[in-house]
Amino acid sequence: MTVDRLLPTPEAHDLLDLTTELATRELAGKVDDFEARGEFPRDVLRTLGRSGLLGLPYPEDVGGAAQPYEVYVQVLEILAGTWLGIAEAVSVHTLSCFPVAEFGTGKQRAMLPEMVGGELLGAYALSEPHGGSDAAGLTTKAVADGDDFLVTGTKAWITHAGQADFYNIFCRTGGPGPRGISCLLADAGTPGLMPQSPERLMGLRSSAPAQIVLEDARIPRDRLVGEENQGFTIAMRALDAGRLGIAACAVGLAQSAVDYATAYAKEREQFGKPIAQFQGIGFMLADMATGVSAARALLLNAARLKDAGRPFSIEAAKAKLFATDMAMKVTTDAVQVLGGAGYVADHPVERWFREAKVLQIVEGTNQIQRLVIARSMTG
Structure with missing residues (x-):
């Protein structure tokens, strides 16, 4: 469509x-x-x-x-x-x-x-094995050593790990909590920066994340991005915009699922007529299409607020939350519309179903989005 x-x-x-x-x-x-x-x-x-x-x-x-x-x-x-x-x-x-x-x-x-320009590919190394949603509790540590920092720790779920040319390494340079975190820009060839084997995923297999182990990785002090201990602010500012990207991915995935399921339902016949003409299927397709349109409207509203220089972080959280939950439901329903055919790899809906799940997790789980929205409402 x-x-x-x-x-x-x-x-x-x-x-x-x-x-x-x-x-x-x-x-x-x-x-x-x-x-x-x-x-x-x-x-x-x-x-x-x-x-x-x-x-x-x-x-x-x-x-x-x-x-x-x-x-x-x-x-x-x-x-x-x-x-x-x-x-x-x-x-x-x-x-x-x-x-x-x-x-x-x-x-x-x-x-x-x-x-x-894409000649250098980037990675964003914030999450850790024991600190996904609790980004302020990260433990990767950077210690000053002359004109350098020596960084030790493990980062997890890093998209482009092993493929990237540069990494944003968020690490602890001060005390506990968000005020002790800094951002360092590390080249892929930094000694002591070691990407691990890609994770084995249920979907999104062509872009699987991996852990990064840092063992006294020497990063020059002039690669400190922003002020020392300003890293948490940088990370959260980046994630506000990143959530819009994930919401957009969810809308695109769901739109394809709607289009494919609709085309299939118009061709597949049962009881002498296309299944799209049965109310049970037609209403399902209508709900799927409405969900995609609603998510797109939320996404574009948040994006336009950002473009206007107005506060948009809460609207970005709403868009990410709604769009990714919608994509999970729409792809589930697309598999149902195809019936048994939807469960085999001959049709792309089974892949979209598997891929939709990760969108509810990355760039802040949807439980975290609800927390952010609720706090904005209740103070």
């Missing part, structure tokens, strides 16, 4: 047309093979970078496209509708560029053209 979109400029229409073309030409024919083999599509990301899709929200003077988030999230939606692993990789890479773009020194910002 073609989505009727209201876009701010003719340039935005052209950009979404380009994204649709790239998704058709570069992604659609590769996704099943890469997912089956669990291979990370690095060359595909380079192609997207050279097409300008890895630096969309960043300024033109650092190699970005200066696009509003309203447009950027719709690009992610289109990519996710074809290959969630690619859309999630673009979202994580965009998130990984944020600390340097917003808080970096002049020397650090000189790296941005290669970052946002």
Whole structure:
């Protein structure tokens, strides 16, 4: 189905047309093979970078496209509708560029053209094996050693681990709690920085995360992003925007599930007529389509608030919460519409069903989103 979109400029229409073309030409024919083999599509990301899709929200003077988030999230939606692993990789890479773009020194910002152009792929190393939702309790420690920091600890669930060219390492440089955390920009070749084997996932296998073990990893002091002990603020600011990316991925995934289930229901006949004509199926499809539209509206509202420079973090939490819960329900229903056929790998709905689950977990679990929203309401 073609989505009727209201876009701010003719340039935005052209950009979404380009994204649709790239998704058709570069992604659609590769996704099943890469997912089956669990291979990370690095060359595909380079192609997207050279097409300008890895630096969309960043300024033109650092190699970005200066696009509003309203447009950027719709690009992610289109990519996710074809290959969630690619859309999630673009979202994580965009998130990984944020600390340097917003808080970096002049020397650090000189790296941005290669970052946002996709020649350098980024990773965001915040979570730890015993500290996922409790980011303020992280234990990875950085100790000053002359002009360097020596960093020791373990990071977990790191997208692009072992593939990235640079890592945002959030580590403890001060006392306990959020005020003792700093952000260090580490090159992939940093001695003592050791990516581990990728996790074995139920879905999103072409972009599996991994742990990163740091053993006295020596990172120069001039790679400190922002002020010392400012890292938690940087991390939370980045995640506000990152949640919009994950919500966009959920909307794109769910839209494809609606489209596929609808097309199947119009062709599949039982009792002498297409199953789409039975009220039980028709009402299910109607609810699925309505959920996608509602999630898209929440997402675009939050993105437009960000573009206007207004507070958007609570609306981003709402969008992430609703969109990802919706995607889980819609993909579940899509499998049900197909019946037994939905449970076999011949149809993509079983993959979308498996992939939707992770969106309820990454960039802050949906329980954390509810906590954030509730606290904003109750003080």
